[in-house]
Amino acid sequence: MQRIFFSRFVNYMDEIARLGSIRRAAEKLNVSASAIDKQLLRAEEELGVSLFERHPRGVRLTSAGELLMYRLRNWQRDIRTVGTEIEELKGLRRGEVRIAAPQEAVLSFLPQALSGFLKENPKITNSVQVVESDQVRQMIIDGEADVGLTFSPRPLPGVTVLRDLPFQVLALLPDDGSNRKSVSLDRFFQRPTVMPDAASHLRDILDIAAARAGVRIAPALTSNNLELLRQMVREGCGHGLIAVCPAAFQGPGAGLVALPLRGAGLPERVLSLIAPRDASSALAAVLAKRHFELFIDGLRAG
Secondary structure, three states: OHHHOOHHHHHHHHHHHHHOOHHHHHHHHOOOHHHHHHHHHHHHHHHOOOOEEEEOOEEEEOHHHHHHHHHHHHHHHHHHHHHHHHHHHHHOOOEEEEEEEOHHHHHHOHHHHHHHHHHHOOOEEEEEEEOOHHHHHHHHHOOOOOEEEEOOOOOOOOEEEEEEEEEEEEEEEEOOOOOOOOEEHHHHOOOOEEEEOOOOHHHHHHHHHHHHHOOOOOOOEEEOOHHHHHHHHHOOOOEEEEEEOOOOOOOOOOOEEEEOEEOOOOOOEEEEEEEEOOOOOOHHHHHHHHHHHHHHHHHHHO
C-alpha cells in the first residue's frame, strides 16, 4: 500500500468522493477514467477491501474508503507542513523559542546549553524567563513556554520529561587561599548564612543541613536573587549554597570556592528538561528541544 501513497492518488480519491463519479473526477483532473479506475482497483486489491460502492448513478465511499480518505488528507496536510518546515530549515531557521528556567539552572547550566543553539540558529529569536522551579511546569502547560528546565520532583502531570540531569548542592564560601576539598557542617555554620527565600528549593536544602547540624538559622541576608547572594558571599558576608551540574560546572567565580558539605547527606537534585505533551510544536521549538537533549546526553556520557 505504500506505493499508492502519493499526491496524485490523494487527488483522485478526493475528487471522486466529492463528485460521486469516476467519470466526472477524470474530466475535472484531465485524465482518463480508465487510469483512475485502475488505480482504485489496485488499491482495493492491496488493501483487500472496497473503497467505493458502485451504483448506476455513480460511486460512494465505503466505511473503509472514508477511513482511508481521512488518513490520506491528514497525510497530505502533514506533508505540506513538513515541506514548509524544510523550506524554513533550508532558508534560515526562523522562529521564536521561549524558555522557562529556575535561577539555579541559569547560573550554572543554561548559558553553556543555550550558547551553541544561538550560534547554530542566529535567526531564531530566543527568550528566557527566570521563574521559580515550581512555576516552570505551569508555564509549559499554559503555552507560555516551549521548553522548560525544572527541579520539581517527578512525575510532572501535563508535560513530557525529555531528559534528566543530576545536580549537586555545594557550600559556597569566600576563597581564603586554602586547598580544602570539603567543608564540615560545623565549620559552614560558624559564619552567618546568606539564604534564598522560601520559594527556592535551595532554601529547603539549607534548612535540612541546619537541622542535621542542630543549628537554628538566623540569616544575615535573605533574597530571591541567587546572583546577589553569590556576590554577598564573595564580599565576606556569610556562607551560602549553590546547585551545579558537575559535568558543566566551571567554578563559582573569582573570590569564591564551592565545596561539598561533609556529613550533611544532602539530597541530589535532578534537573528535568520538559516540554508540552502535544507534539505539534513549531520548528524552532523542535530544534531547541533536540539541541538541549543532545547537550544533556553529551554531559551524561562525559
